Amino acid sequence: MATETKATTKVKSRTLFQETWRRLIKNRGAIVGMVFLILLIAVAVLSPVLFDYETDIIGQNMAEALQPPNAAHWFGTDEYGRDLFARVLYGARYSLIIGVGAVMLGLIVGTILGSAAGFKGGITDSIIMRGIDIFYSIPNIMTAVVIVSLLGTSTVNLMIALAFSCASSFARIVRASVMTIRDQEYVESSYAMGLPTWKIIVKHILPNCLSPIIVQITLLIGTTIISASSLSFLGIGVPAPAPEWGALLSAGRGHIRDASYMCVIPGLAIMFTVLALNLLGDGLRDALDPKLKK
C-alpha cells in the first residue's frame, strides 16, 4: 500500500478546464475565432473612450456625406456624413450586449425549465416540453416581432424577445443531459449521502451537463446577433440613430447602387463575428468531448 501511495504523488494534476484548454489551443480555427472575439470585445469596451457618442457617432456632418472609404474615413461616411468606421466599431457594443444578454437570459430560464423537466420527468416533463415545442414551431423572428411590438422598441426589450427562443433551445439541451446524468450511480450515491434534491441538481447534475451548454452558448450568441440585426434591419430592433449593425445595413439599403460599402461593411462585421463564434463553438465542442471528433 505504501508503494502505491508514493508512486501516485507524482501524478500531474490537471483540472478539466486545463485539459479542455490544452485541446482547444490545438485547434487553429478556434484560435482565430477567439482572437477575433477578444479584439471585438476590447473594441466594444474601449469604443466610448475612443469616440465621443454625441459628436463622432451620431453627430451629423453633411459636408462629408457619402464619401467612399479613404485615408480620413477608413470605411467611408454615410448619408449624414458620419464616419462609418467609428459607427461600426461602436456597433459592436450593441451586437455583443444583445447577443450575450439574450443568451444569458435564455440560459437561466432554459436551465431551470430544462432541469425541472429532465429531473422530474412524467407530467412535469410533458407540460414543460410540449409548451416549448409549441413555442419552437413559431418562427423566431415572428415571436420577437410580437414581443417587441408588445413591449416597445428598446435594447432591453429586444434582448427579452430574443431570449425566448434561446430559452427553448437551452431547455431542450439541458433536459436531455439531465435525463442521462440523473440515473448515474453518483447521483444515487448523493441521495444515499443525504443531500437534498436541489443540491444534487446544482452540484452534481448540472456541472456534468456543462459541455453541451457551453458549446450551445457560443453558437447561440452568433444566431442571436443575426436575429438582432435582422430585427434592427426591419426597424423594430435598436432604435435609430444608435449604430447597431442591422440598423447600419438598413440605412445603407437605399444607397446600395452608389455607396455599396455602406451595406458591405456592416454585413462583413456581422459575418465575421458570427463566423468567429461558430469557429470557437466548434473548437469547444471538440475540446470538451474528444470522442466526437472523427
Next chain:
Amino acid sequence: MNEDLVLQIKDLVVHYETEDADVHAVNGIDIEIAKKRTLGLVGETGAGKTTTALSILNLVPNPPGVIKQGEIWLDGENVLEMKPHELEHMRGNDVAMIFQDPMTALNPVMTVGDQIGESIMLHQGLDKKAAFEKAKEMLKMVGIAESRAYDYPHQFSGGMKQRVVIAIALACNPKLLIADEPTTALDVTIQAQVLELMKQLIREKEMSMLLITHDLGVVAEVCEDVAVVYAGRIVEKGTADDVFNHMRHPYTEGLFDSLPNLKQRGEELVPIQGLMPDPSDLPPGCAFAPRCPYATEACTKAVPALQSVEGSATHFVACTAYADPDFKLRRNRDGK
C-alpha cells in the same frame, strides 16, 4: 425492539409496479443486525438484495417501486415513517452505502477531496476548509496520499476509486454501513485488499455492516452472520458457522455444490437445475420447489415459514422438508 440491534427489518415487502407486470422483488424479509456485527446477504442476481438495501435508506425508486408493507427499525426509529428532512439527516449520517461500481459512483467533475468533504459539511456542520482537511484524513485512512485530494476521479484506478467511495461512506462515522457488492467490479487481488480494509475500518470504528454479495468467499472472509435470499425471501439464516458448516436449506446446499472445490480439483461442479423464477410470476408455495431435488408435493402448497433449527438459537431455515424429523440434506447425511 431489542436495544442491541442497529437494524431490524420486519416483514418487508417491496413490489415494482410497472405497466406490464407487478414484480415481487422482496416478499417478506426479516433481518436483524446487532451492534458491531456484519451480516452477509447472499443470493443470486435479482433475488431482491439491492432492493432490500435501498429500502433501508427509503431510496427505492418510486415509481415503479412501492414498499407494500413492513417496518424498518433503525436505532429505534422506523425509517418508513420518517419525514423527508429526517431521512436526509439519517442518510449518510446514520447509514452509509457503498455502491457496486466505483467507476460510476464518483462525480467526474468534482475533486475527490470535495466529494468526501461534501458529506462532512452536510452532516457535521464544518466549513468547506475544515471539511477538506477532514477529507484528507479520510483519504489517508483508506491508504491514499493526502495530496491526491485535489485530483479528479479519472486520475484514480478502480481499486483506489473504491477506497475513495469507502472514505466517503465512512466520513461521518455511520452506525451502519451497507455495502452493495463492493468488490464485484474489482479484480481478485484488489478485492482482497479492499475487503481487508473494510474489515479493519469497521472494527476500528465499531460499526455494523450489511454486506450484499453473491460471492460466498467474500461472505466467509468478512461476515459473522449470513442470510441466504431466494426470490425475495430469506430461506436460511444464522451465523457463518451455521450456514457454511451446518447448512439446512437445499438452496444453500446447491450454492455450495456449484462452487469449485480446491481439494478435489477433478470433481465436476453440480449446478442448480433450472433458472430463478420470474419475480413477476412466482410459483405457489416454496419458490425454490421447481428446482429443488428434495421437493415433494407439500412444497407447492404453502410458503414455508422461517423456523428455528432444533438445538440452535441462531440458525433458521425455511423448508417444508423438515416437517419430517428424519430429513437430512445430502451433504449432511454422511458423517453428521
